Amino acid sequence: MIVHSKLINLVPVIAKSNLRHGLKEKVSKGLNSNINYNQLRHSHARTMFIRPGKFYTKKYFDSLHFHFCLAGLPFFLFIAYQNFFVGPAILNDIPEDYEPRYWEYHKNPIKRFMSRYIFEIPERAYERNLHFIYVEGCKQKMRNLEKKVKTMMKENQDYKAWYYVPVPKETLEMNKVEFILIIILSK
Amino acid sequence: MSSTHDEHGSVDLSSENKFMNRLIGLGKIFDGPATFFREKFVEKNRKEYPYYHRNYPRVPTIDECAFGDHVCFFEANEQFLRDRKVDKFITQILARRAHECYIKHGPYDGFEKCRQLDEDHEKALTNYYIKYGDLGSNATCIDAYMKQKHRLIWQRRNPEKDIVGLEKQKEIRKEVAEYQKRITEDPIKA
Numbered sequence: 001m002i003v004h005s006k007l008i009n010l011v012p013v014i015a016k017s018n019l020r021h022g023l024k025e026k027v028s029k030g031l032n033s034n035i036n037y038n039q040l041r042h043s044h045a046r047t048m049f050i051r052p053g054k055f056y057t058k059k060y061f062d063s064l065h066f067h068f069c070l071a072g073l074p075f076f077l078f079i080a081y082q083n084f085f086v087g088p089a090i091l092n093d094i095p096e097d098y099e100p101r102y103w104e105y106h107k108n109p110i111k112r113f114m115s116r117y118i119f120e121i122p123e124r125a126y127e128r129n130l131h132f133i134y135v136e137g138c139k140q141k142m143r144n145l146e147k148k149v150k151t152m153m154k155e156n157q158d159y160k161a162w163y164y165v166p167v168p169k170e171t172l173e174m175n176k177v178e179f180i181l182i183i184i185l186s187k
Numbered sequence: 188m189s190s191t192h193d194e195h196g197s198v199d200l201s202s203e204n205k206f207m208n209r210l211i212g213l214g215k216i217f218d219g220p221a222t223f224f225r226e227k228f229v230e231k232n233r234k235e236y237p238y239y240h241r242n243y244p245r246v247p248t249i250d251e252c253a254f255g256d257h258v259c260f261f262e263a264n265e266q267f268l269r270d271r272k273v274d275k276f277i278t279q280i281l282a283r284r285a286h287e288c289y290i291k292h293g294p295y296d297g298f299e300k301c302r303q304l305d306e307d308h309e310k311a312l313t314n315y316y317i318k319y320g321d322l323g324s325n326a327t328c329i330d331a332y333m334k335q336k337h338r339l340i341w342q343r344r345n346p347e348k349d350i351v352g353l354e355k356q357k358e359i360r361k362e363v364a365e366y367q368k369r370i371t372e373d374p375i376k377a
Contacts, residue, residue, distance in 0.1 A: 084229055089238035100239045107238050130258050137257040 082109060243269060249328040260328070267328035271319050278315055281308040298367065302360070313351055 089107045094100060102123060103116035153159050200211050246266055252259035285308050288301035317338070322330045349355075369376075 085232050087229075087233040087235075089236050092237035092239060094239045094242055104238055105241055112238075130261065133257050133261055137255065141255065 249332050264328045267331065271326075274311075274315055274319070278308070278311045281311050284308075298364070306357075309356065310353065313353065317351070 086109050088109065089104075089112070091107075101116075102121050103112045106112045106115055150162055153161055154163050157163060202208060202211075243266070246262045247259060248266065249260065249263040252263055281304070285301055285304040288304050289297040291297075292300050318331060318335075319326070322334065
């Protein structure tokens with residue numbers, strides 16, 4: 001039931017249908033049954049305040065808060081502690097008769113900690129790499145030597161090793177007659 | 188603004204210009220609370236501790252290494268790459284100095300007053316090119332060694348020719364300076 005009365009001015013109307021105009025009484029039946037009219041039954045002035053949903057904003061802030069508390073705040077506190085109480089190192093000249101330890105070449109205290117306790121000593125790694133280079137060099141030289149010996153044996157055919165194929169006695173005996181004939185004829 | 192970047196960590200923020208001084212004062216509004224907080228709370232709770240720059244000892248260069256000595260070659264190569272980096276930074280520092288001189292004096296006066304810095308920069312660039320140029324980023328010490336060898340042989344075979352052309356560059360600069368002087372004195376005539 002639609003009423004055109006003074007009460008209509010008090011009610012905040014957010015959603016109005018486009019079909020509503022004039023003072024004609026329109027019955028919400030059939031095709032018009034899904035249209036929301038502002039129905040007044042002299043009960044109260046409160047209507048639903050239609051506004052956008054809060055689900056997504058709340059979810060966003062909730063997950064933001066979650067991640068901040070889990071990771072952001074601890075890291076922030078850790079870095080604040082580091083910068084207030086520890087601080088970065090100060091560059092100095094190397095004093096004589098003193099060899100700085102391998103972690104004292106870094107400025108950041110976290111890097112110092114990591115290089116001291118987590119990563120390996122760079123001097124040790126360097127010497128180990130030099131050792132590997134030396135060993136590979138030795139192997140290379142041996143391989144080159146072997147190659148050279150092989151080629152020389154192949155060219156000269158004067159050594160009983162890779163390319164020596166022993167001749168069996170039977171082949172010589174097979175060709176013995178021809179050999180003797182050649183000698184007799186040449187003489 | 189006379190800011191000298193030669194000293195590490197100290198910038199001279201003073202000038203005769205009132206406008207610049209006022210701008211600097213505006214910056215100090217942001218700087219004040221930070222320095223106050225630091226001096227009162229932070230510096231008292233910290234202990235100073237040092238860090239050092241690595242001091243690489245000199246090792247034999249490639250011309251002192253025996254053929255087949257791969258370890259010697261490796262160390263010489265590392266030294267070569269370090270030297271190349273250092274030389275690159277030297278050229279950049281000289282470029283920065285010349286550029287700052289031009290900023291201070293302007294392009295007109297800078298042509299006279301910054302000439303020495305310009306020449307130093309160009310000399311450093313030419314020497315860098317002679318030693319490391321056109322070898323590529325994957326260059327080894329052997330490449331540079333061979334380049335030097337070929338250059339010396341070429342110089343021995345062509346004693347009169349001059350590829351570098353530093354003297355020619357000097358003459359060109361002199362001519363341009365004289366032209367500039369003539370133009371300023373009498374723009375219509377010259």
